Amino acid sequence: MIEEELMLQQLFDEDKLTDKQKKIITAAIETFSEKGYAASSTSEIAKKAGVAEGTIFRHYKTKKDLLVSIVAPLMTKFIAPLVVKDFNKVLDREYETVEEFLRATIENRRDLLIRMLPVVKIMLQEIPFQPELRAQFFDLVVKNIFNSVEKVIKGYQEKGLLIDMPPESIARLTITNILGFLFSRYILFPQLEWDDELEIERTIQFIMHGLGKKD
Amino acid sequence: MIEEELMLQQLFDEDKLTDKQKKIITAAIETFSEKGYAASSTSEIAKKAGVAEGTIFRHYKTKKDLLVSIVAPLMTKFIAPLVVKDFNKVLDREYETVEEFLRATIENRRDLLIRMLPVVKIMLQEIPFQPELRAQFFDLVVKNIFNSVEKVIKGYQEKGLLIDMPPESIARLTITNILGFLFSRYILFPQLEWDDELEIERTIQFIMHGLGKKD
DNA sequence: CTCCGAAATGAGTGATTACTCACTCTAATT
DNA sequence: AATTAGAGTGAGTAATCACTCATTTCGGAG
Numbered sequence: 001m002i003e004e005e006l007m008l009q010q011l012f013d014e015d016k017l018t019d020k021q022k023k024i025i026t027a028a029i030e031t032f033s034e035k036g037y038a039a040s041s042t043s044e045i046a047k048k049a050g051v052a053e054g055t056i057f058r059h060y061k062t063k064k065d066l067l068v069s070i071v072a073p074l075m076t077k078f079i080a081p082l083v084v085k086d087f088n089k090v091l092d093r094e095y096e097t098v099e100e101f102l103r104a105t106i107e108n109r110r111d112l113l114i115r116m117l118p119v120v121k122i123m124l125q126e127i128p129f130q131p132e133l134r135a136q137f138f139d140l141v142v143k144n145i146f147n148s149v150e151k152v153i154k155g156y157q158e159k160g161l162l163i164d165m166p167p168e169s170i171a172r173l174t175i176t177n178i179l180g181f182l183f184s185r186y187i188l189f190p191q192l193e194w195d196d197e198l199e200i201e202r203t204i205q206f207i208m209h210g211l212g213k214k215d
Numbered sequence: 216m217i218e219e220e221l222m223l224q225q226l227f228d229e230d231k232l233t234d235k236q237k238k239i240i241t242a243a244i245e246t247f248s249e250k251g252y253a254a255s256s257t258s259e260i261a262k263k264a265g266v267a268e269g270t271i272f273r274h275y276k277t278k279k280d281l282l283v284s285i286v287a288p289l290m291t292k293f294i295a296p297l298v299v300k301d302f303n304k305v306l307d308r309e310y311e312t313v314e315e316f317l318r319a320t321i322e323n324r325r326d327l328l329i330r331m332l333p334v335v336k337i338m339l340q341e342i343p344f345q346p347e348l349r350a351q352f353f354d355l356v357v358k359n360i361f362n363s364v365e366k367v368i369k370g371y372q373e374k375g376l377l378i379d380m381p382p383e384s385i386a387r388l389t390i391t392n393i394l395g396f397l398f399s400r401y402i403l404f405p406q407l408e409w410d411d412e413l414e415i416e417r418t419i420q421f422i423m424h425g426l427g428k429k430d
Numbered sequence: 431c432t433c434c435g436a437a438a439t440g441a442g443t444g445a446t447t448a449c450t451c452a453c454t455c456t457a458a459t460t
Numbered sequence: 461a462a463t464t465a466g467a468g469t470g471a472g473t474a475a476t477c478a479c480t481c482a483t484t485t486c487g488g489a490g
Contacts, residue, residue, distance in 0.1 A: 018467070036344055038253035042448060052469045057449060059467090121343070128336065128402065129251055138404075165417060172399060173392070173421050180391030187343065189353075202380060206388050209424060233437075257478060267439045272479060274437095 021059055023049040028066055033118035037067055037126050067126065071133060074119050075140045082109060082116075083141075084148040090155060098161050101152070102204045106178060110200075117186055124187075146171050177207050236274055238264040243281055248333035252282055252341050282341065286348060289334050290355045297324060297331075298356075299363040313376050316367070317419045321393060325415075332401055339402075361386050392422050 017025070027049035031040040042063055046053040060066040086108070095101035113120070127134050150167040157163075162170065181203050185194055242264035246255040257278055261268040275281040301323070310316035328335070342349050365382040372378075377385065396418050400409055 020468075036251070036253055038251055039344070041446075043446085053448090054450080054470065055468055058469095061449095063448065125340070125343070128340070129254070142404075165421075169414065169417050173395075173418065176392060176395030176399065177388070180388075180395055184387060184391065189357075199384065202384050203388065206380075235438075256476075258476085268478090269440065269480080270438055273439095276479095278478065 032122045080144045090152050247337045295359045302363050
């Protein structure tokens with residue numbers, strides 16, 4: 001809660017947005033996430049934000065501009081740093097094993113990731129159809145994350161804790177499993193009963209016994 | 216190509232559709248897949264199908280009815296059987312190791328899965344927003360697949376080839392990695408250069424050394 | 431050929447869409 | 461008190477939307 005407020009606050013502050021603008025963004029995130037971008041109307045967003053429809057277009061030239069204005073800064077300022085944060089601790093040998101590192105990384109960010117789900121949902125939804133967003137996503141998020149993750153991987157490989165598979169493949173497989181869990185848990189089957197801690201532990205063990213070198 | 220035609224043929228035959236209806240379905244799949252359901256207009260689909268707009272509504276009461284008519288039968292008649300097909304061969308001991316089984320399963324279905332991508336894309340797109348589709352998807356696809364996959368898993372567990380993790384977790388992790396590869400390869404980053412065979416092999420090895428019991 | 435029912439049509443419907451614009455309001459500056 | 465700039469407004473607009481329906485076309489039976 002605190003961190004989410006900080007995130008939005010940070011996003012709001014930097015551009016010195018008015019109250020109405022904040023309400024528009026909040027309402028837009030909610031609406032886009034619930035119904036999808038194309039199925040959301042600007043009149044509905046305006047109504048939900050308690051604002052005249054014209055106010056939206058005063059600040060955002062087009063509807064698509066509103067979408068990009070929401071997703072783009074979150075990709076640059078938030079998601080990439082969130083995922084990459086504290087990776088230097090690994091290099092400082094704060095985590096001796098990969099398990100520890102994975103566990104700390106996932107547990108650390110889980111609550112925050114859950115609260116980001118609306119925006120993540122929007123991104124997942126729209127990236128296939130918005131070339132502009134896809135390009136940004138690739139440049140800002142994917143490249144950064146893969147770069148950082150690969151550094152960490154190489155570090156552990158040098159310690160002999162990971163097999164010699166190319167780092168980009170290890171990164172792909174690791175990220176796939178973390179996102180796969182979160183996607184199953186919170187988007188596909190939120191209605192099922194989940195033992196989160198247990199399932200995270202299984203995911204980590206699965207990743208490790210797939211990647212961990214046996215001496 | 217042949218199998219895809221067979222698939223559509225089978226779908227078409229059962230309901231004795233006219234030429235125009237086939238054209239409508241083909242055009243709808245193409246349009247929905249490219250632009251998403253909400254952003255696709257019935258007039259555009261009609262034009263692409265070379266048909267009057269009224270003809271669409273003669274056969275499908277609403278636009279959503281058209282969507283469901285495309286996705287639902289493909290889920291029941293096609294996707295579930297496709298994934299589950301030949302699983303009995305495992306129980307008949309045709310594949311002695313899990314690797315062999317995984318490799319055969321993935322290689323077997325890859326081409327077909329690639330050609331199904333338009334429909335898969337539509338499903339991924341709309342399932343979060345269409346409760347009707349989500350319920351069908353869950354009943355018809357997920358339950359079937361998990362049931363069959365769990366049987367196979369239990370078989371291999373009895374042979375001592377898989378660890379003792381609960382079958383539903385093993386199923387989740389395995390399916391996650393197969394879908395994760397296909398999703399990365401064909402939807403997220405089709406523009407990257409991929410060595411498909413190699414990456415499939417790595418995925419299998421990753422899955423196995425995560426799940427395979429070390430004696 | 432005649433007839434008939436289904437298939438197909440496309441102009442037309444009201445509703446909704448994204449977006450505009452002339453205008454008011456507010457608050458800070460001079 | 462006068463001026464000004466920008467935030468906010470909401471009625472209005474053309475375009476587009478999903479959908480309808482009176483009419484025409486088509487294909488096979490008698």
